[in-house]
Every structure is written in structure tokens, then in C-alpha cells.
Amino acid sequence: MVFNLGIHSLFHHCIHSVEVIPNNYVVNDHLKLRSLVCNHVIVTPQIECIPLQGAFKFWISADTQLPNYRPFPLQHMLVFIMDRSRNTRELFRYGMSAVYLFAFGSWFVQIPGLYGDNGLIPVRNTLERMKPSENSVFERPNLMWPLMSYGFSPQTSLDLVCLSGVIVSFLSLAFRSMRSMPIYLILWFLYLSLFQVGGTFSSFQWDILLLEAGFLTCLVSPVTPMGKNSPLSRMPFFLVKWLLFRLMFASGVVKLTSRCPTWWGLTALDHHFESQCIPSAMAWWAHQLPQWCLKLGVVGTYVIEIALPFLFFSPVRKLRLIAVYGQVFLMVCIMATGNYNFFNILTIVLCLSALDDDHISIYGFTCEGKTKSNDFGTKNFRKLKKIVTTIVTVVLMAGFLFYAVQHFGLRFFNGGQLLDSKITFDFNQFQSWVDEWTVTAMWIGALFFIYECLYTLYLCVHRGSLPHRLVRIMKYLCLFGICTYMFAISMVPLKSVTSNRRCWPIIHEWHASTMNFELVHSYGLFRSMTGVGGRPEVIVLGADSLSGPWKEVEFLYKPGNVSQKLPWIVPHQPRLDWQLWFAALGQYQHNPWFVSLVDKLLGGDEEVARLLDAERYPFKKSPPKYMKAELHLYHFTLITKSGNVPKRTWTRKYDRDYLPAVSLDHQDLKTFLKHHGLDGKRRQAKPTASQAEFIIKIIRDHAQLLPADLFLWSLWMTALAISLTRSMASKALRK
Structure with a gap:
């Protein structure tokens, strides 16, 4: 808010501890007064210093009292409504930087095994198929082309794209001045380049969600590195809220429009925890919950995803908070019971678009100075407003509860169960x-x-x-x-x-x-x-003879050994383990990368073997001569009636053969790979690596000393430590 006061009024009415600033003076700090009441108008804070013609400028805060004075007329001042989401937008940009860091970092440690010259889907093959023409370079831009034109190999170009994303996102986390439009445009273009050549291993909804949210982040950010958090970014910040609405509303609706019998029968959670891609230890405990509780969880999911998103647009702040915390609660539950990489974190970051500075200040987030409520009017008016908004909130929540009971047939103490439910439409x-x-x-x-x-x-x-x-x-x-x-x-x-x-x-x-x-x-x-009938899981086996013994190949995260502990690896996404979950739902003929995996293991490729559980890999000394794959059905073990917890996590039984036994010189294997552009030829490493390749190898070797999830969290903690240190040093210098 800006006050345009004559010099007489300024000194006559505000003579107590007011610092007057000459016109067109650049203000870097907040000059704080306290509560100012003029003709029953409550003047509230965060006033932005603005150059005024022939006037004075100062900051006003609403927590101090001025001495007695004679109120001056309202025509001597200009009162404007404030921008109440600038700190929220700053926090949103910080969150997006963190998501980018997790995404690029997770990709970086997996590139050699997935896309290297001897990887499962060599990126050179993908680029050869794309073959850009003069027009396609502009229609489908990718940073890989200019990097390769400078003499870098396809894998090195991909490494540079990914490593650049890690570095830029890390810097934007550590230094606030780096959170600008050019930086986020670079991050978006880097991830777009990575996504376009990722093929099978980048075909996930959170990848495209990150690209859409990342482009909006470019628009939300200031144009210059030291630029001001302009009110112009309110428009694209609304589009972030619109994206959040579309994401949650569609995710709820498709569960029923897909006609899936488990979603319609409210039994989806009976199978979800054990059938999801990489369940966590909490998923095993959630699976033990009684059926009435799991059914209630499905009903709650529908309410949170389908009904609550409409409240994002509510003018009543309490309703918006209920909608936001409903989504946050759902995301935390999903994150605790499953390993969905950065998806849940990204969704929570998107939820910031429905909050304001007043609310996030509760958690100590005041990026551009503390702001307080901008309620105007008398004390009685504010009390009346609070009562009305509370009544509206209670009535609307009661309506939600009524329709949930009506449409999902919620009945207490029915059929011997505490709660029963059934869809009535x-x-x-x-x-x-x-x-x-x-x-x-x-x-x-x-x-x-x-x-x-x-x-x-x-x-x-x-x-x-x-x-x-x-x-x-x-x-x-x-x-x-x-x-x-x-x-x-x-x-x-x-x-x-x-x-x-x-x-x-x-x-x-x-x-x-x-x-x-x-x-x-x-x-x-x-x-x-x-x-629904059991979690299908592909089990890869190797042997030195067709007569056996066949040894099971263990992967890092996906279920295999029935006694293996369930991991929690958020925000890392092991993309090979994820694709193996999809492969189990189909046939190997539809997953040529799986046949490529078998071929690479038969050839003893070290980069691919690093994607597996190296400690328990049974063929460390020499690769197997034969490999095959079987399909097993997995189920969680259950707590006994006496309350004993079983030692094993899973039970499993053989279902069918998935891939017949093959050897490295198997003709059908070679024909299949050649048909899908995976010739299976081994490329020898260059005797002398370029300087860029040497540096990348050193960085990756050090990154792989830690588990991938700890590596990602350590990057974030390091950036946070740098940011906090700079902030404390800046405050110390000001004092």
C-alpha cells in the first residue's frame, strides 16, 4: 500500500519515529510502523515502496501503536489492495528447483546402464531413428543435436544434459537470485531434451507433469536474475492451480470411467498396497487393515480427488485450506506406502498455488518479509466475517459428508462390520x-x-x-x-x-x-x-547349463526374494525396476528392452549389471551361459489370528514361463533384437576418454558411492545448508 501525503500532513500526524525517504530513493529494507487507523480503515502491512511524484514513501506494519494524533482525511492517501502470494510464489519456485534436482539426479546415476553404448536402449539408436531435418529441429528442439555437432558422443551428450540439469537446479536451490525465468527455461529445455530421447524409460505421467509444471514455473519467475517478484506472475500462478485441479480431478474421475470392478466395488485398496510397483514397509502394514477401513479409504480418495479440487477456487480461505490439506494428506499417505519418486513432492509443491503468504508464514516461510492479514474494516466487521465464513465452511463440509454417505451407502454396524459401504449410482x-x-x-x-x-x-x-x-x-x-x-x-x-x-x-x-x-x-x-489375483513378478534366472542349477538374479528394489525387506527410496526412481513391473503385466514380445536386458547380462556388461543388486548378483566372476525368465504371483503375508508377525514379507507361487532359455549365440534372440533396432553388438570402450567423459565418470563414480536416494537427499541438504548459511551471514552483516 502506498500513502501519498503532503509534507505538512506527514510531519503533523506521523511525527513519532517515522523515517521519511526522499522521492525516488531505492529502499532495500522494511521501515516498520505499527497499526494505523484512519476514519475506521485498518491499514495493514506489507507496503511496497513505489516512486511517487512529489511524495514521500514509507513501510507500514500492523503490530505497533502510534501516539495520539488527529486522523487526516482519506483523500490524503491512496490505499491499494496488496499482492498476497509473492512469498508463496517464491516458495513454489524453490520447490520446483528441488523437484528438478531429484529428477535429474535420479536420471544421472542410471544413464550408462539404460542409454549407454552398451545399455539396454542405446541413445545412439534412438537418435539415429529421429534423424532431424531442417524443419524438425525447430518443431522438435533438443539440446542433444548441438552437443553432438561439437563432437560429443551420444552418451556423453546425454550425460552433459543430465549433469547440467543437476548443477543448474542445485544452484537455483542454493541461491535465490538464480530462481529466475532464464534458469527455469534452461531446466525445462534440459528435461524436455532428456524426455524426448528417454523412450520407454521416460513414459511416465510424472515426467510430463514435471514438463507442464516446469513451463509454468518459467512464467511465474522474474525475468532477470535479480528481478523483483512482480505481481504479473499472478496470472501464470493461477494456471498452476488450474493444473493442480486438472491433475486431481482427472485422477479421481478415471478410476470410475475405466469401469475397473475394484474401484466400483470399493475394494481397490485390498489389492493396491501389494500390487503397486515398489511397495514400502508401510504398505505391508496398511495391507493388514480391516476391510471396512480400506473401503473407507477408497471413499476418502474419491472425495479428495473429485469433490475437494473445486474448493481450490473458493473465495473462502478456510475451504481452500481444507482442499489443499486434503491433497497433502493423500500425497503423504501414498508417499509413505509406495515409492513414487518425486511425484508426490511435485504434487505438494503444486498445492502451494492455492495458499497465500499469511498461511505459509505460520511455518516460518517469509521470503520477502513478514506479511499479515489484509482484513479491512472495523473490529465488528471482521468478527462478522469470521462467523460467516465459519458457517459457510461447516455447512459445505456437512453437505460433502451428506452426499458421501448417500452416494457411497455408508452404514455403521452393518453385517457384523463396523462400517460398510457400497456405491449407489x-x-x-x-x-x-x-x-x-x-x-x-x-x-x-x-x-x-x-x-x-x-x-x-x-x-x-x-x-x-x-x-x-x-x-x-x-x-x-x-x-x-x-x-x-x-x-x-x-x-x-x-x-x-x-x-x-x-x-x-x-x-x-x-x-x-x-x-x-x-x-x-x-x-x-x-x-x-x-x-487382483496376485502380483505378477518376472523372475530372471541364469545358469551355466540347461540342466541347472538355475540361480535367481536379484534386483535392487523390485520384489524377488520373499524375505527381502521392503525399501523406501523416495525421491529416486529406479526406472528399470519400474519397467519390470509393467513387463510382468504383458509378454516379452511387447518389451524388447527386456530381451535386451537378458542379452546384456549374458554378455557380462558391467554398466547394466550395476542396475541390479550387485552384492547378491550370482555371476560376478563370469556371466551365465543361459538365461530364462519365469512369472510368479506374489502376495503379502498376513498377521496371524494370534497377532504374530511373519518373518517373511511375501509368499509366491510359480505361474508360467515368461522367456524360454536362451544363450548369447541364440539365433532367435539375435533376430528379435535386430528387428527392434537392438543389434546386441558390444562396443569396446575408447582407449583414451575425452576430458568431458573423464570428468563425468569421476562425478558418477562418487555419486554411486551412496544409495541413489541418499545421494539425492544429500544434494538437497547441501543446497539447503548453503542457503541458510548465506541468509544468516546476510543478517549478521545488517546488524
């Missing part, structure tokens, strides 16, 4: 509801987007000299055009959950023209439940 009714409320959500989003655009325009033109206003308006128009375009094309994936998926033709054309940039996507996590 059919598929057609639900699809009709989805069609109606998806369109409603589009209109709600459009109205609030227009409001944010108009409010941001007001913030741009309400102060400053005419040249400054014109410059801000030009910046506003540029950002407004980009944000409007992003909001428009996001309608296409949102309507994918409805029966009528068509939007205006021009919007479909816009969406199609930007598909290569991965700007917007449709989402639908946990669409259908797998492993």
Missing part, C-alpha cells in the same frame, strides 16, 4: 455427472482466470509514472497472451474425461501445434487396479 449416472461438472469446471476456471487477469492489470496501472505504466502494460500484454493460450489448450486434455471430447476446432489446432513441446497433458493416475 451406476456408470451412466456418473458419466452424466462428469460431463456436466467438467463443463462447469471449465467455466469456473475461465471466470477466475479473467478475474486474475483484470486484477493483475489493475496492479500494473494503478501506480507509478506514465512511462513505467506503459512498460508494465507491454509486459502484461505479452504474458497475458501466453497465459491465455496455455489456458485455452488445457481444455483439450480436460475434456478427455467426458463422453464428448470435442472443443472448438481452433483450440484443437493450437493444442496439436504444441504437442512436441509437452505443454499440457491429460492425467489419470491409478486408472485401473492390477494384481
